[in-house]
Amino acid sequence: MLYHEVQESKLCAVHCVNTVLQGPFFSEFDLAALASDLDTKERQMMLEGTASAGGFLSEESHNVSLGGDFSIEVLQKTLEVWDLQVIPLECPVAEPAQIDPELENAFICHLHDHWFCIRKVNGEWYNFDSLYAAPQHFSKFYLSVYLDSLKGSGWSIFLVRGNFPKECLISSSEASNGYGEWLSPEDAERITKSCNLTQAPQRNNMAQQHPERLLSSEETDMQMLSDMEDEDLKAAIAASLMDSSPAIGSAEGSTPKTENKDSPEKTA
Numbered sequence: 001m002l003y004h005e006v007q008e009s010k011l012c013a014v015h016c017v018n019t020v021l022q023g024p025f026f027s028e029f030d031l032a033a034l035a036s037d038l039d040t041k042e043r044q045m046m047l048e049g050t051a052s053a054g055g056f057l058s059e060e061s062h063n064v065s066l067g068g069d070f071s072i073e074v075l076q077k078t079l080e081v082w083d084l085q086v087i088p089l090e091c092p093v094a095e096p097a098q099i100d101p102e103l104e105n106a107f108i109c110h111l112h113d114h115w116f117c118i119r120k121v122n123g124e125w126y127n128f129d130s131l132y133a134a135p136q137h138f139s140k141f142y143l144s145v146y147l148d149s150l151k152g153s154g155w156s157i158f159l160v161r162g163n164f165p166k167e168c169l170i171s172s173s174e175a176s177n178g179y180g181e182w183l184s185p186e187d188a189e190r191i192t193k194s195c196n197l198t199q200a201p202q203r204n205n206m207a208q209q210h211p212e213r214l215l216s217s218e219e220t221d222m223q224m225l226s227d228m229e230d231e232d233l234k235a236a237i238a239a240s241l242m243d244s245s246p247a248i249g250s251a252e253g254s255t256p257k258t259e260n261k262d263s264p265e266k267t268a
Contacts, residue, residue, distance in 0.1 A: 002121055002188055005180040007130040013070040014117040017078050017178075019128035020106050021165055024180045026078055035063035035074045060106055072158070076232040084162035089151075093161045100146055102140040106160035109150055117160075118143070124185070134191035 003022045005015040039062055063071040076086040086108060087094050097104045102125070107118045116129035118138065125143050126135035138146065150157060161224050183191070 001182040002126060002128075002183060003180060003182050004128055004188070006133060008179045010069060010113065012021060012113075012130050013075060014267055015128075015130035016117045017075060019119060019130075020079065020108065020117045020160055021082060022121065023165065024121070024232065025082075025165075025261070031070050031074055031078060032064060034077050035070060038063045038071075038073055038077065065113070070115075070126060072110065072156075075108065075115070079160065079162075082162070082165060084160055085255045087159045087161065089147075089157040089159055096158045098161055101144055104159060104161070105164060108149065108158040108160060109155050110158070111150075111153075111155045118146075126188070133195050134188040137185070137189065158249050202222045212217070 003019060003024075005018055005024075007015065011028050014026060014031055017031070018024055042062060063074050072086070079086055089098060089107070097107075101107070102120075105120050109116055109118065114131075116127070116131070118125065119129050120126075125138040125140065126134050127138060129148075147157060164185050
């Protein structure tokens, strides 16, 4: 089963943590308490370290915004409860994950005020972005392409390592947040296909609420690749797209002349 949480207010950090753990383990109040604790410790360290900490000692939190966006430090502290490490993907220790991401178990992605996780469940990869109605299945090929695309678009990516919970003993009825649910892979696929039929209106709505999540034309092309089931076909198309880019440019310079010569003959 897949545990997924759909976006509620601006609680994407909560959704991200819970989908990493695959269960409703934490609420916004838990993360807020950790943020407050971090703020207190940071202020105390500043007081002990320097006498000119007046600029730092403000009422404004450095670990949670008024809009509800939590810092990476809060997510790290939250997952440390389960002995999980959150490591920036560009760190040397994470180099193997850059080469073979499919060998890992989870990634956390962040841009502006949005967090989401990409997680391996029962040997299969899924995008648990809370902006989607259901987890989206990723092939091993598409996982690597998607992560590269995120990095190129300015997203911060973190690797999650450690002993993940084997199973969640909390039922959906006992869940404290009320916005998570368990889905079978088949149900997730069915919901995703159903949502794709109304994808355009959803994108317009998402563009208004989360402009940073707009897909570039390159990402849109890759999303189309993700919908295909044959991994060999995806690899062939991706290679074709890369190889054809310079060819298209040169063809555009020569093709119009040929068309102008042929056009009178066709119309005559």
